[in-house]
Amino acid sequence: MGMNQTPASERVHISFFGKRNAGKSSVINAVTGQNLAIVSSVKGTTTDPVYKTMELLPLGPVMVIDTPGIDDEGELGSLRVRKSYQVLNKTDIAVLIVDSTAGKGPQEEALIQKFQAKGIPYLIVYNKIDLLPGAPEKVCPEDNVIYVSAASGTNIYELKEKIASLKPEDTHKYPLIADLINPMDLVILVVPIDKAAPKGRLILPQQQTIRDILERGALSLVVRDTELKATLDKFRAQGILPRLVVTDSQAFARVSGDTPEDITLTSFSILFSRYKGELEAQLQGVSALSSIKDGDRILIAEGCTHHRQCDDIGTYKIPKWIREYTGKNPVFEFTSGTEFPDDVTSYKMVIHCGGCMLNEREMKYRISCCQDQNVPVTNYGILIARITGILKRSLGPFPEMQKLIP
DSSP, rough: OOTTTTOGGEEEEEEESSSTTHHHHHHHHHHHTTOOSSSOTTTTTTOOOOOEEEEETTTTTEEEEOOOOOOOHHHHHHHHHHHHHHGGGGGGGEEEEEEEOOOOOHHHHHHHHHHHHOOOOEEEEEGGGGGGGOOSSSOOOSTTEEBBBBTTTTHHHHHHHHHHHHHOOOOSSOSSSSSGGGGOOOOEOOOOOOOTTTTTSHHHHHHHHHHHHHHHHHHHEEEGGGHHHHHHHHHTTOOOOOOOEEEEEEGGHHHHHOOOSSSOOEEEEHHHHHHOHHHOOOHHHGGGGGGGOOTOOOEEEEEOOOOTTTTIIIIHHHHHHHHHHHOOOOEEEEOOOTOOOOOOTSSEEEEEEOOSSSOHHHHHHHHHHHTTTTTOOEEEEHHHHTTTHHHHHTTTOHHHHTTOOO
């Protein structure tokens, strides 16, 4: 993500579903006014979900998702259908495209039931009305039904207005950091620069935290972990006490040692856990570390698909730290990006990244998936704080959460 772009996780996710050749891609192109999706008379042109970020008025920043046909056939087709259903877990607004010359069938009805079960606001869009004699030209009286023609443009404007009317309200219970600081407070952000750090940019959690501090009217100072102690000493000599130190979780041990006890400390990962609404659940989940045994399966899940270094945090450092901390030899498995198993019952625990690339709906789905199956789930920052023995201290900004730690 560029510094001037809205993160994908903060965009409204609009997903288009339907059978092959119902006109999903044509409707997407008509709604967006761009050729975002490939259009073909050949069934099954869209073989995997296609994601496109854009600005769509009057909604603003959105993620448009074109999905494979829900009636795809064969072994490969069933995998494509599964991919389409996975998209539901991140969908804020669902648009079901129905070929008006064929009408709704069992697949569409099953999908509508999924929308309703997951609480996803949805529209039923009957496309290709230009092929029907005497087809309705007006918007259907039902609030969530509309007749359109992607080919002629009939009712496309009205469709955009209906989509906009379903825009979800911001459901974040807390901001990322703004409620923890006051205008003109000094916040020090600790960003290690090692070979795993992306060249020429900050990673998304750091960018979003800086933006939230700016909107609060506070001051942010970004330093490496190697310069933190000297920075704090210099400020203290001038009688300046930072309101908060926020660090990359990987540097917790060093940063905790260099940050005096009278300065509040936390991590980007813990901030994101609260922001996504799952801090309490993930604090409870980390206690599973104390009962790890040899051979236990642990799932480490990441929401992005970054290039992995030889000392990658997810696939190398965390497994290494867990083995050292527990003295046991569990079995680690890994997922990344959009992949996350529906069945997690075979795992002793699930350890997730901060989820900065996942929207709130998908992160909540993953957490509830674990909770419904009684599998403890935590995140990187909480786990690392527990292993380094500073979990209670790292929750300094959240005294009500500190009470949950023995």
